[in-house]
Amino acid sequence: MNITIDGLAALRLIRAVRAQRIEDLGPEVLSLRTGLSAPVFAEGKRWSAKRLSTALARFEGLCPFPAKRPLDIAVPAKDKRLRISGIKNHVYGHPLPKNAFVDLGCGVSVAGPELxxxxxxxxxxxxxxxxxxxxxxxxxxxxxxxxxxxxxxxxxxxxxxxxxxxxxxxxxxxxxxxxxxxxxxxxxxxxxxxxxxxxxxxxxxxxxxxxxxNMAPLTLNPRVRVSDPCMDAGSSAVPVDIHTNATHSRVPDILFGKTGVGLNYDGGVHLELEQIAHVAAEASLATAETPSATAKVPRAHKVDSSVSRSTSEPCASDMVVASQAVQAAIRQVRDKYVDDRRRDRDLWSQGLAVLPVTREDLYQKGGLDTLMMRVIDTIEHLAKRKDTAHFEVxxxxxxxxxxxxxxxxxxxxxxxxxxxxxxxxxxxxxxxxxxxxxxxxx
Structure with a gap:
């Protein structure tokens, strides 16, 4: 059996392989390259809609067939096209570069990432x-x-x-x-x-x-080595002798060419205030729902009044646990914020001006235009000359x-x-x- 998936279905399969969403198929399979062969089922047999559906079943709906839209199949010539309803044959009339497809095993190949x-x-x-x-x-x-x-x-x-x-x-x-x-x-x-x-x-x-x-070229996530008198740049860092020359690294998201100017995207995970609110709400709900001891005692039984008063109130240990959970969430957010500010400081110390990008810069009207104008202003200011005419908004x-x-x-x-x-x-x-x-x- 041999069949080659093409187009958007192939893209879905490549993504699934990278994310290990398909059983027994890991990312290493992307290195198993092959050429384009004619679709064949078995000696003396032809492809049919039922046989094709069975062959694709192992991919768990990533290549649904039959479906509302045609499934793309790659073939090397017109006379090799599959005559099945729901199939769109992609005929490669010109020779493709060598090993343009990925062999997924069991007779199924897909277009490679370059193709x-x-x-x-x-x-x-x-x-x-x-x-x-x-x-x-x-x-x-x-x-x-x-x-x-x-x-x-x-x-x-x-x-x-x-x-x-x-x-x-x-x-x-x-x-x-x-x-x-x-x-x-x-x-x-x-x-x-x-x-x-x-x-x-x-x-x-x-x-x-x-x-x-038009701000090419740029580099994504370059690792910048930074000398640090602390072995750990986190909030719990323990100072050590500054002369030990301990180092750590910082990774700006984007650096623009050789300008020394870049960007860091500080999304929601960099200031998770919602997480604090969520933990606080859960803690409040947990303490409010703490069952009292008197609720479990039958009315016919006499209960000491002092015991009744103490057990009808929220359990002190539960309140302590809830408070600790909220404080831990606050510390986690604070630690991330502090590390981000230290990141900015470390990059500045290496001569890099890395501007922050927020979620609002993307979602608010004109936000990214304004940010890019600030980037260009920074490049010109640090260069101390107006030679960045190709950088403009x-x-x-x-x-x-x-x-x-x-x-x-x-x-x-x-x-x-x-x-x-x-x-x-x-x-x-x-x-x-x-x-x-x-x-x-x-």
Whole structure:
């Protein structure tokens, strides 16, 4: 048996493999490369809808068949197409670079990460495609079935490298979307740690005509060594002799070229006030619901009044535990805040001006434009000369509105999903899977 999954279904499978969502398939399988073969079932037998559904059952709904939308299958020639309802054959008329597919075993292969990046140039917006490249070369993976709002997998190995993508793109010929892909491939960077980080980086890298800030090149999450008289930079650090030259490292999210200026995204986890409120509410509820001893004694029994008074009140030990839980939550938030401020101080000591990015900078109108203007001002101030003419935020109200709409469209939540659908209806491009172009956007 042999069949090759392509398109968005292949992207779902690659994400699932990276996140170890498929039984017996770990990230190491991405190194098992193969070429494109004709779809065959078994000697003397043909593929059928039932046989295809059975073959894909091990992937637990990642390749639903039959489904509302066709399943993409890669074939090497027109005469090798599958004649099954619900299948969309993708014929590769031009030779592909060697080993463009990943062998998942049991006769099933999928388009490799480099090929996927190229293919998505025909379906995705430039910002979306670049974010996909940052994800494939980064240390996170979006949810296979709900990439916008689903669970993100962190601290995983990259699926490929910027160098591999660039080399692959250079070897491709005659593929749809190749022009856009060739423009974006040199901008792909390694080292992205999160979806939000990839969004900010993509907008910073993109040229103006793609609604970006044209601030390439940049480096993601470079490790900066910092001399520290404390062995531990946390709030519980124990001072040691300053002459021991103990060191630790700090990792700014983004550094812009050789400017010494960068960005750090301080999202909700950097000041989890909601967590304090949640713990306090749970503690209050727990103490309020503490059962009294008198409630358990039958009315017919006589109970000493002193015992009754003491046991009808909330248990003192429960109140202590609740108070300790709240204090622990406060300390945790405070420790994170202190570490972030020490991070900023450490980076300044190394000559780096790393500006904070907040959630509000993304969700509030004009927030990211204002931030990028501050970045440019800082670059010019530190350089003490006006040689950053290529760094600017064009003062066009129309462009600012379009960019803000794009930012909102790329963010999680209902508003982003709705804007994506409006964009798709507006574009009305006559290619397949139009409703999925931006909804399953990265």
């Amino acid at each position: 996927l990046f190229v293919e998505m140039g025909a379906f995705m917006q430039p910002a979306v495609q670049l974010m996909l490249g940052l994800e494939l070369c980064g240390r996170f993976s979006r949810d296979p079935m709900d990439p916008r709002d689903g669970e993100v997998s962190f601290n995983i190995e990259p699926a490929t490298t910027p160098e591999a993508i660039l080399s692959y793109v250079g070897a491709c010929r005659g593929m749809a979307g190749l022009r856009q892909t060739r423009e974006l491939a040199p901008l792909v960077c390694a080292g992205a740690w999160s979806p939000t980080e990839s969004l900010i980086a993509a907008l910073a890298l993109l040229p103006y005509h793609h609604l970006g800030y 064009p003062a066009s109200p129309a462009l600012a509105r379009m960019r803000q709409r794009l930012i909102w469209m790329l963010l999680p939540g209902a508003r982003g999903r709705q804007l994506a659908r409006e964009y798709e209806r507006y574009m009305s491009t006559p290619h397949g899977h139009i409703e999925e172009v931006t909804i399953v956007f990265v």
